[in-house]
Amino acid sequence: MGANEGKQAINRVVVVGGGTAGWMTAAGLASMLGPTGLEITLIESEAIGVVGVGEATLPHIKNFNDTIGVNEAEFMAATSATFKLGIEFVNWGRKGDSYIHPFGEFGLPNAGVAFHQYWRKFAGQPGVGALDEYSLPVIASRLGKFQPPDDDPRSVMSTYRYAYQFDALQYAPFMRSHAEARGVTRMEGKVVDVALEPESGRVTALTMDDGRVIEGDLFVDCTGFFGLLIEKTLSAGYDDWSEWLPADRAVAVPCESAGPLLPYTRATAREAGWSWRIPLQHRTGNGHVYSSQFLSDDAACDTLLGGLEGERLADPRFLRFVTGKRRKLWSRNVVAIGLSGGFLEPLESTSIYLIQEGITKLLELFPADQHCDVEVAEYNRWMDLQFERVRDFLIMHYHATERDDSDFWNHMRTMTVPDSLAERLELFTAHGHVSAYDHGLFLVPSWVAVLIGQRVLPSSVDARVSGQADAEVLRHLAGLKGHMEKAAGSMEDHAAYLARNNMMRAAA
Amino acid sequence: MSVERILVYGSPVQVGIVGAYLSSRWLGPGRALELATTVEDNAAGPFVTRPSVHRFHGEMGLPIDQLFAPCRGSPVLAAAAQTADGGSVQLPFSAFGVQRGGVEFHQYWLRASRLSEQADLTDFSLSLALQNAAHKPPLAQLAQLPVEFGIAFDRAAYGNALLSFAKAGGASVVEGVNEQERDADLAIQCSPDASAPKWQGQELSIAPESDIPGLEWHHLSSAARRFANLAAPLSDCAPEQAEWTRLAVAENERVADMRELLSIDDPLKSSRPALQRKVEVFAACGRIPTEDYEVFTPPEWLAALWARGVSPRRSDRMAERLPDAQLLDWLDQLRGQIASLTRQVQAA
Secondary structure (H helix, E strand, O other), X not given: OOHHHHOOEOOEEEXXXXXXXHHHHHHHHHHHHHHHOOEEEEEEOOOOOOOOOOOEOOOHHHHHHHHOOOOHHHHHHHOOOEEEOEEEEEOOOOOOOEEEEEOEOOOOOEOOEOHHHHHHHHOOOOOOXXXXXXXXXXXXXXXXXXXXXXXXXXXXXHOXXXXXXXXXXXXXXXXXXXXXXXXXXXXXXXXXXXXXXXXXXXXXXXXXXXXXXXEOOEEEEOOHHHOOOOXXXXXXXXXXXXXXXXXXXXXXXXXXXXXXXXXOEEEEEEOOEEEEEEEOOOOEEEEEEEOOOOOOHHHHHHHXXXXXXXXXXXXXXXXXXXXXXXXXXXXXXXXXXXXXXXXXXXXXXXXHHHHHHHHHHHHHOXXXXXXXXXXXXXXXXXXXXXXXXXXXXXHHHHXXXXXXXXXXXXXXXXXXXXXXXXXXXXXXXXXXXXXXXOOOOOOHHHHHHHHHHOOOOOOOOOHHHHHOOXXXXXXXHHHHHHHHHHHHHOOEEHHHHHHHOOOOOXXX | OOOEEEEEEEOHHHHHHHHHHHHHHOOOOOEXXXXXXXXXXXXXXXXXXXXXXXXXXXXXXXXXXXXXXXXXXXXXXXXXXXXXXXXXXXXXXOOOOOOEOOEOHHHHHHHHHHHOOOOOHHHHOHHHHHHOOOOOOOHHHHHHOOOOOEEEEOHHHHHHHHHHXXXXXXXEEEEOOOHHHHOOOEEEEOOOOOOOOEEEXXXXXXXXXXXXXXXXXXXHHHHHHHHHHOOOOOOOOHHHHHHHHHHHHHHHHHHHHHHHHHHOOOHHHOOOHHXXXXXXXXXXXXXXXXXXXXXXXXXXXXHHHHHOOOOOOOOOHHXXXXXXXXXXXXXXXXXXXXXXXXHHHHHO
């Protein structure tokens, strides 16, 4: 290989596949690197459907939207979006249980002791209530209220963040218009052939079904589960995590909205998986994720349709997947972003977060030329860590349960979990301490929310709690709860907030 | 009611740091804290703390400004460390220049250096400018500036002040320690005799290192905070012991990375994986990958890498969004602002 060939500059990026991952990637690259002369082409075919991954998101998406210059009101209206303050988990610890994993804190720490430690000591006493009654976003969620958080760290209104629930089939076109306005070229058609450089094995060009040849220096595979470049062409390999997360099917169907517009997603545990309910402005998104080892497609579909809150708006669509990730999300000059890179069930709305993380890291490490093994290795290390830490958090939802009413739950409850998760559970169950890390999506309040929400209560509490007088702590708990209820009560109705701020989609 | 008894032993300043924190954040009904000064503080020079000293003291309820004058405090904006070639490098606690559009300043500086000759990267550090100025600004003025800073105290005065604070908080202070006293529910050894930090059974060894200014304080304060945050009955704390040790060892690994970077002849030949990654990624694109439980901040890593002759082959492409002329003007302005701010502070 000649020196020039080996150091070929990267000035042309080809994104293969539209949909959420493809258009987010194109918009991100165009916004951040378009002004540097980077040419970005996106190939998609209207004949190929999109999965429409992730209608529910995490607060990080606001950073992404802000960074690339998306106007929030326009975005909300264009994607029929609603605000999201957390996720309600129903029937997870036991049938009949409900808790909300909020995008925010629980109570306030006192003298260095986390709030949940005080709550734990008095849990079950009259008037103390559930832990999530001390979380402002939870109280607001249950009241159907919304207000953007306050910047003043002294205010209780600063103790939460928010995300969005949107129509993924409207989000991709919205991102497309954003990307095209910043210079992205869209090409309609299917890729029928992939040309590789013989010596390096790098992708050099794609041939379209109409004979056009699209050359590029760097390729982003957003072709979904198919993995046209990363797997079908480069055989990057796949780490299968179904040992811990055995759900391998999903069936989805939208229905008409019913009831008030709630600012949270609901995840209800079922016989062999769980179902989602995502309230949008114009409809409700529903789906059922399940393990085909334990439940038939027909039974899963019946469960989903039987639980719809409004009239069905389309036929159910089935998806098959294997939970896991590519062994190398970046291989040679192909980066896999979205479902082509891996799949973790959307229990905690992490799909779009992982897309966003892939784009951000690609931007940070964007190579100058093909001599970029170091950047590739660092990208893969970082993304592996992100995937693995989300994986552990998801496993915990299934494992930390008392449910014994089906073969599926018996299997999940008794299975061996990764050591990293086992040690974390052991630490928490001892005295309520949570092992924290610096690099990972889910922070201490999230672990506390799910563990306590699913009845994993520490056998004892932080030794320092006993230093406080009981009456004083109980008075503090009551005061805090009242303060939060008052603050939540003063927020605006969620739907009214959307309407007042011109965030409602115009009727077709 | 049985009483849990912790014995902390080591030099006065070591015992003072751990003891003061535990007296404030651990001591309470059913607990006793005994502080034994078993060795003298022989180290020369001031005792340097890192910027997290403000939070540490805030949590204890002993604000820095109360100690500053009595302990002959002086602000520290960068730590000076020795390098393999016998030289030294200043590791600033705050960023070089100003981040812009999500891209760190040094990426712009790298690009500007390709366009025209630029002042050294270190000339764009307000921390270094203030650290090297003849007079340090007063605390109140520093708090208004965009810099992080620790404090260098007189070792003996700081140790005594902390021991007094601990005593006022209910700890008992003794000189020396006998075998009976060592038989506490937990003995915390603060001196650097142990080879690695470990909490096992009735012994907790902090094993503080002191070869980089601020490190000894960091190890001691961080060990105390971590212990208090993992508070559990001392007779039933196996998971907490494992967690404390895991975190302390992980931090020590990051310190060992920095030590090797400063001391190895050729940083590109390090066999430590995390350091190797830092060196390689920085050399490739100017980014500095971080791990969990880092002790040193990105500006400190940047200064160390730079001082050891590791320089990026290219700048971040996102830094190219700024037009050339605008970039050069911006750098000029920044340098002027740093110089002007430093002069103002000196004149005040």
